[in-house]
Amino acid sequence: MIRHFMAIATLPLGLLGAGGVLAQVQDPQEPAATYVDDLIVDGRNISQAARAFVEVVAEPPPGTRAARWNRSLCISVTGMRRDFAQYLIDRMSVVALDAGAEVDGPGCQPNVIIQATGDGRALAAELVEGAGLAFQPSINGTNLGRDALNDFLTSDRAVRWWHVSFPVEPDSGQIAIALKGQAPPTVTVRDASRLRSNIRYDLGYVVIVLDMSRTEGVPFGALADYVAMTALTQVDPMGDFRGEDTILNLFQPGIEVGALTQWDLDYLAALYTAPTNRASAAQQARDIAQRLAGLRRDGLVDAEP
Structure with missing residues (x-):
């Protein structure tokens, strides 16, 4: 089974079910040329690079803080052959567990909803029309708003996503805002200050649409990692990630990336692992960047011969 999944992960999506071998014979009298990857020199120190990475990748709704899964993920995949769907779920589960999230097993209520299709724009329109309030822009800062929703509907990207997050009372897990048709909740004030908040932000659910007509030539394993990144963290769908070492450049022309990077x-x-009770988005972003810088430094030390 493991060998089967590994084989799937390395197949370009446009060549699933087909294969070929290209052999090149060199003149034995001519020395073989050696090619090396381009060397990129980054003048930033680790702390500066970590702050830049967080600033580019993290995109919570305005007025909120970065959300994460504080309850178990339940991943569902439809519109895809069963073995590929299972590989996608398994790969995303491994990434989530490694990050520190929890994952539910079969029979759970899906909160990571992935649908594959040959027409991403048509499916997005169908979902928004049929789901109603699930895509309602800017209900108390639960999502990125109308511009992001319009992008979800009209984009030509291979992968589009829609996150919904909620402020939550940490002790009870109760949503700390009034949803449509519900009475305002009561939130207990304990030790709030200019540094600490009484609420945290949780990812509630995410809808991801895969337009398989636009993934030709992309290895399925790389696509699975890309989807995992967009499911586990709030990423700006209109962000420009070209200056960073990230799987989010998977569909960027001229940039080769085949898996989640160590930065990711x-x-x-x-x-x-960062605290969830910071009083401001800026303080939370600094906490995440500091932890990221520490992990990068540790990784560089471990990598030294």
Whole structure:
């Protein structure tokens, strides 16, 4: 089974079910040329690079703080062949567990809803029309608002996503805002200050649409990692990530990335271990960046011969 999944992960999506071998014979009299990857020199120190990475990747709704899964993920995949769907769920589960999140098993109530299709725009329109309040823009800062919703509807990207997050009372897990048709909740004030908040922000659910007509040539394992990154953290769908070492550049022309980078993995670990009770988004972002910088330094030390 493991060998089967590994084989799936390395197949370009446009070549699933087909294969080929290309052999190149060199003149034995000519020395073989050696090619090396381009060397990129980053003049920033680790702390500066970590702050920049967090600033570019993290995109919570205005007036809120970065959310994460503080309850178990339940991943559902439809519109895809069963073995590929299972690989996607398994790969996302491994990434989530490594980051520090929890994952539910079969029979759970889905909160990570992934749908594959040959027409992403049409499916997005169908979902928004049919789901109603699930896509309602800007209900008390639960999502990125109308511009992001319009992008979800009209984008030509291979992957589009819609996050909904909620402020939550940490002790009870009760949502700390009034949803439509419900009475305002009562939130207990304990030790709030200019540094600490009485609430945290939880991801409530995420809807991800995969337009398979736009993934030709993309290895399925790389696609699975890309989807995992967008499911586990609030990412700006209109963000420009070209200056960072991240799987989010998977569909960026001229940039080769085939899996979650160490920056991605360390960022997720930092997000899922940073305190959730900071009073401001800026302070929380600093906490995450500091943890990310520490993980990067530790990784560089471990990598030294």
